[in-house]
Amino acid sequence: MSPLVLVSHALCPYVQRAAILLAEKGVPFERRDVDLANKPQWFLDVSPLGKTPVLLVGDVPVFESAVICEYLEDTVLPRLHPEDPLRRARHRSWMEFGSAVLAAIGALYSAADEAALRARAGDLRGRFEQLEAVLEEGAPYFDGDRFSVVDAVFAPVFRYFDVIDTIVDLGLWHGLPKVRAWRRQLARRPSVVAAVDAAYPRRLLDFLRGRDAALGRRAQGSAAARMNRSTSRCAAGDM
Amino acid sequence: MSPLVLVSHALCPYVQRAAILLAEKGVPFERRDVDLANKPQWFLDVSPLGKTPVLLVGDVPVFESAVICEYLEDTVLPRLHPEDPLRRARHRSWMEFGSAVLAAIGALYSAADEAALRARAGDLRGRFEQLEAVLEEGAPYFDGDRFSVVDAVFAPVFRYFDVIDTIVDLGLWHGLPKVRAWRRQLARRPSVVAAVDAAYPRRLLDFLRGRDAALGRRAQGSAAARMNRSTSRCAAGDM
DSSP states (O other): OOOEEEEEOTTOHHHHHHHHHHHHTTOOOEEEEOOTTSOOHHHHHHOTTSOSOEEEETTEEEESHHHHHHHHHHHSSSOOSOSSHHHHHHHHHHHHHHHHHHHHHHHHHHOOSHHHHHHHHHHHHHHHHHHHHHSOTTOSBTBBTBOOHHHHHHHHHHHHHHHHHHHOOOSOSTTOHHHHHHHHHHHTOHHHHTTSOTTHHHHHHHHHHTSSSHHHHHHHHHHHHHHHHHHSOOOGGGO | OOOEEEEEOTTOHHHHHHHHHHHHTTOOOEEEEOOTTSOOHHHHHHOTTSOSOEEEETTEEEESHHHHHHHHHHHSSSOOSOSSHHHHHHHHHHHHHHHHHHHHHHHHHHOOSHHHHHHHHHHHHHHHHHHHHHSOTTOSBTBBTBOOHHHHHHHHHHHHHHHHHHHOOOSOSTTOHHHHHHHHHHHTOHHHHTTSOTTHHHHHHHHHHTSSSHHHHHHHHHHHHHHHHHHSOOOGGGO
């Protein structure tokens, strides 16, 4: 097989899908980060839509994360999609649903004010309720005991909330035991852990704080409060 | 095989992809249109994202057009994707590019004023220039003589302009001979012709006119002019 380069961005959830699959399949690859705020020409030459991820297979670029996942499925064992075509289609449909959830997360952290933030949280909550309705009781993964490609799509979805939940309680998780269990299960999978580096939570927090949006302003507030606690004595009201 | 129902909307370009593939593969199916402005509950029950197309395989819903295409590839001959996995990945990447072009068309017909319309036309022109750079000289289809799945994605892209080009010349096509030849070739493919009904151009024109946007206002103007010509004698300035 030609050497593989995963053209990446440290925070991109679509990159994580590919990184998780590569780890699950035990394929060595080089990760090459790009600055999406200042895209270099070599990147634009291999990414017609200017987006990450791109998988360079030798010098051939494969772009769009769902396409990279299918390419890895087509070429590297073990197969992570189910064998049955209709069941595989169901997994792929819910992968696309995962992309819609990522779009809803983008809308959440871009919400200009508190009212919009609550509205976007409501949209997202609705998506999680839809997931709750299709997950099996007691199954660790989307489709039972076996980790599959669709799990690699939702792990980066849930990872956002390891940070967002520390900023604000948006009421996203209560009454959704199957989604919560799935989230916990995915968070401890080694391939999922390895798909971002240790600086990810800090980078994501910085990214959110840098946005002129309701969640970013709350993140600044919560950061100020934490800094206050760590550099000053605690007042009774902090306890 | 279970009976197939393609849940559709008369103007949806993503539905057309599936309809074209079904025709190319000679699979009988029932087309069932839904009113996307007033979605019935049975539709929401099979379409978690509330979008068309959905392919009902017996009573199992397969949603999202790219997933439907792959399901048809997995289950019905002839295969329209290339055999080689890397070449197949390239086709799938450009299918995703086709979805980005459809988003650019949506931005075009939603542009509020003439300045925005020109800007969006410039974006779209840029996408067509990217296509021109990857198409082969003299090849009837995306990948030579053989019609493939990616062709089914671009046929509905080009079909928009059978109507839009009658409203306004946005300068999208000049200097792009390979794109123009591909457009012509796709327009006469029987599966492409059959993917919409005879009322499509009129419906699309009505849809565009109904929008509070620059292209819609131009469409109203051009319609008024045509009506004037057909109900009155022609003045010299019309010739």
